[in-house]
Amino acid sequence: MRVFAVFCSGLFALSLSFASAAVAQESIVIATVNDRPVTSFDVDQRIKLLQLLGQKSGFDRKKLANDVINDWVKINEAQTYKIDPTDKEIDERLGGMAKNLKTDLTGLEGKLAAQGISLSSMRRYVAAQMSFNRLLSAKYKAKVEVDAKAVDSKYAQVTNEIKGKVAKIEADPRRKPVKVISLIQIDFPVDGNDPQLFQSRAIEVGQYIQKFEGCGSARAAASGIFNVKVGKIIEADAMKLPGPLKSMLEAKGVGRAVGPVRGPKGVQAIGFCGTRTITPPPIKYQLPTRQQIENMAMNDQYDKLEAKYVAIMRKSSVIEYKDQSYVQ
Numbered sequence: 001m002r003v004f005a006v007f008c009s010g011l012f013a014l015s016l017s018f019a020s021a022a023v024a025q026e027s028i029v030i031a032t033v034n035d036r037p038v039t040s041f042d043v044d045q046r047i048k049l050l051q052l053l054g055q056k057s058g059f060d061r062k063k064l065a066n067d068v069i070n071d072w073v074k075i076n077e078a079q080t081y082k083i084d085p086t087d088k089e090i091d092e093r094l095g096g097m098a099k100n101l102k103t104d105l106t107g108l109e110g111k112l113a114a115q116g117i118s119l120s121s122m123r124r125y126v127a128a129q130m131s132f133n134r135l136l137s138a139k140y141k142a143k144v145e146v147d148a149k150a151v152d153s154k155y156a157q158v159t160n161e162i163k164g165k166v167a168k169i170e171a172d173p174r175r176k177p178v179k180v181i182s183l184i185q186i187d188f189p190v191d192g193n194d195p196q197l198f199q200s201r202a203i204e205v206g207q208y209i210q211k212f213e214g215c216g217s218a219r220a221a222a223s224g225i226f227n228v229k230v231g232k233i234i235e236a237d238a239m240k241l242p243g244p245l246k247s248m249l250e251a252k253g254v255g256r257a258v259g260p261v262r263g264p265k266g267v268q269a270i271g272f273c274g275t276r277t278i279t280p281p282p283i284k285y286q287l288p289t290r291q292q293i294e295n296m297a298m299n300d301q302y303d304k305l306e307a308k309y310v311a312i313m314r315k316s317s318v319i320e321y322k323d324q325s326y327v328q
Contacts, residue, residue, distance in 0.1 A: 030065050031321045033072035042068045045121040052115050066328045069319060070310050071128035077313045078131030083138055085130040093126055132306065135313075142305050146297040155293040166283050175280045179238040181249065182273035184215045186222065186257070187229040190266035201267045204228075205260035208269055212257040215273035233273055245270065 027041035046064045078084035085093075091105065098108035109119045136142050169175070186208065188201045204225050211221040215233055222228035238246065248258040249272045259269035321327045 029322050030326050031069055031319060031323070033069050034076050034318050036072050036076075038065060038068050038072065042121070045117060046125075048115055048117050049121070049125065052112075052117065062326050062328075065326045069328075070314070071124055073310060073313050073317045073319075074128045074132040074135065075124070076317060077139075078135055081135070081139060083131070083134045085127055085134075089130070090123055090127055093130065094123070132310075136305060136309065140305075140309055142309070144298055144302045144305065146294065146301055151290065151294045151297055154297060155288075155290045158293060159287050162285065162287060166285055169283055177277050177279040179275060179277050180235040181238050181241065181246075181275050182215070182233055182235050183249075184218050184233050184271040184273055185231040186218060186259075186269040186271065187231070187263060187265065188225075188260075188267045188269070189227055189229065198267060202260040205267055205269050209257045209259055212269070212271060214255040215271050218271055235276075238275070 027039040029037045029039050030043070031038045043061050043065050046068055047059050047061075050059065050064075075084060094108060095105055098104050101108065101111070103111070112119060112122055136144070188205055188208075190197050190201050208221050208225060208228070211223075212218065213221070218230045222230060241249075245258070245261070249270070252258050252272060254272050254274050257269045257271040260267040261270060262268075
């Protein structure tokens with residue numbers, strides 16, 4: 001049934017990295033179900049079990065306490081109709097889980113203990129689900145089933161929604177291919193504001209440009225020229241470059257330099273190293289299978305039947321809350 005498949009997948013996905021420690025804590029009786037106690041320890045155990053199944057947060061102790069109460073309600077009801085699972089049947093179910101994990105009952109008990117979960121808590125959880133499944137079939141004559149056409153419709157809806165969201169993201173202007181231009185900046189510093197110094201440096205820029213034979217030669221081209229600062233190759237969005245500079249670079253071509261260009265501390269030459277287009281990688285996503293959608297629908301149907309019939313069974317059980325804050 002649903003819960004057992006979820007439990008197995010949860011164990012497979014679990015990284016057994018939590019620290020294991022046996023911490024003795026005071027256990028307080030929250031309620032009794034036909035004189036069977038439900039304690040704060042039972043709620044702690046249910047939280048650890050849900051963590052084992054993959055839930056990380058959002059634990060409501062009131063809801064979880066009533067889930068444990070409902071476990072006893074299911075077990076008591078099944079016992080009344082003499083369809084409750086035997087210890088052997090529970091062992092067989094746990095053995096199947098252990099086999100899926102490539103271990104045995106002893107190994108499964110060790111894995112549970114490593115997460116602070118007692119085997120008795122796990123046995124009660126399994127017994128409750130087995131009991132309810134039998135009650136659902138034998139007493140209530142209810143079947144967990146969904147209409148195939150409804151599944152097909154839901155599958156189409158879900159896949160279309162996912163594809164639509166992906167298409168919307170892909171259409172974002174920020175994901176369009178971007179042409180970038182690789183540049184290198186060569187600075188010829190000028191001290192002061194003497195026009196003759198600027199003129200002299202501008203002549204040196206012209207000499208430099210003649211010797212420039214590609215960005216790999218940027219430093220070599222500066223040989224014999226005083227105080228030249230060769231920067232690192234940078235990439236600039238072609239759309240954001242000043243129009244005049246872009247036109248000059250395109251006119252010269254890759255491997256050439258342009259200048260002189262007035263800079264903040266002197267004059268500059270700009271080397272044109274190359275261009276490339278950056279295309280964002282396609283968005284990776286995985287569509288659910290039809291079987292997964294059907295399983296989701298089956299689980300929803302199961303949950304509705306469970307809520308309906310457990311509410312009925314609770315009326316015939318003697319439930320006494322010792323802590324009124326847990327009253328459902």
